[in-house]
Amino acid sequence: MLRPVYAVMEREVLRLLRQRARLAAALARPLVWLLVIGAGFGALYDPAGRAAYQQFLVPGVVGMTLLFGAMLAALGTVHDKEFGVMRMLVMAPLPHAWIVIAKLLAAALVAALQALVLLAALAALGYLAAGAAPLLLAAALAATAFACAAIGMLVAAFSRTLENFAAVMNFVIFPVFFLSGSLYPVQALPAGLRAAAMLNPYTYGVDLLRHALPAGAAGLGTDFGIGRDLAVLALFTVCATALACWRFSREAAHEPLVRRLARKGA
């Protein structure tokens, strides 16, 4: 059971290393947010000053890398449905639920690798303040990567084609990102938005990253406790994965694939 899972993970890493543009974007996107938007909003944000807001944003952009990295890798499953690899996977001697587990692990791994590259860049730029907790950071990266990959697998298990990929970007990734504590403290949001953010599992990932990468400034701290963050992330990951596994074990999940293979003959 483990060799196939490992094979799927290795393929995902190989693909990431070959798609230079994807790697470059994974690094550039958070840096643009941090250096451009961070500076802009920092200037508006008077009390703690520019540097403080940028420092507040550091865990947010690390989370962003995990979110985009894991979601794009997990949504690659939909791409695989159309371009052949899924045929190899569904014919492998594994229960189909294992495909979800393998893809989830692969997506989380690929996301964590991208976050580590970003963290190295942030350290080189001097944005990693002293007081970072390495063990907590590792746990936060892993828990957030898995939760983001689980969101991605959930979407992938239920979407039929890549055509709605743009829709997924607009209606899943962006709301998940904006309705979280990535850019602003959840406590400071108006009640409606705060409720939405608190229903968003990714919010707890960012909060956990903020525990691990403390900004130091008063008024821009964390929103929840470490225990609550970890519990929410773990619970969400387990439930979303179980649902995606269930969906993948049903024939309906593979209907587009079957239909395409039956197009010429039948």
Place this chain on the structure above:
Amino acid sequence: MVAARGLTKRYGEVLAVDALDLDVPAGAFFGLLGPNGSGKTTAIHMLSTLIRPSAGEARVAGHDVRREPVAVRRAIGVVFQEPALDRSLSVEENLRLAGRLYGLPAAEIRRRTEELLALFGLGARRRQSAAALSGGLRRALDIARGVIHRPQVLFLDEPTIGLDVPNRRAIWRYIAGLRAETGVTVVLTTHYLEEADDCDRVAFIRAGRVVASGAPRALVENLAPRILEVEGADLEPLALRLAPKLGPALNDGQRLSFCFHGSAADFGALQSELAGAVEALRLRRPNLNDVFLWVNATQTPAPPARAAAR
């Protein structure tokens, strides 16, 4: 090795496969033949556990497709109409990925990869990406991918569809080599009937049902010793005129075909009788295409000869 009883797949009102019975012994080279839309692919999809039967049962390599799909998948190789390859990976990497999905150890994968690259003429392309391969080589790689774990049964769904003649010949050569080397049971579908001549046994299916089955040679011999073709301007009256002597004809718009049981002398007499009335008169050996056309013609009031001849 493959046995199906009453295997049925229903999509809403449509019966894609209607109570199919099949028996394929170990080591056989079995052809499932029929026009587009006859249910061949759906049958292969059920036997390879990609879809679940609506009714009936099937055992492949001793395992029930419904209750033990994972065990069935471990024992079979499947090559679909479209490649199951990762286009971004190289030839070698595709074979390695497939081998690991079957849980093969690294040394075994290396050994099998070398064997298959040699057998399928892909040795020089091992580092090329699958996307860069020609259609024929990609199909060859897809078949190599399907047999890396030495399956007991290999399902090939239209293995030569979309390929030109030299590539089609190459694919058949590879499959023959594979059978000689491993004794694998092969179940294939095709609508190029001339390609099914080498099968030990074929089953013609139409609208999801087996309408004729047997060894290709026996089917051909049972049809008629010769096929008589008549070309002319006005085929319908000609068919009516010749029917008492020659029996029913197939009219494909270009010519009439009769099952000819007569002697050379009968043919000579016919030639003199019809001189001037027809454009051409030809006697030839029957083939699987004729079997297929006659099977269809006798099962339906209006013979769909043109559609079936594609």
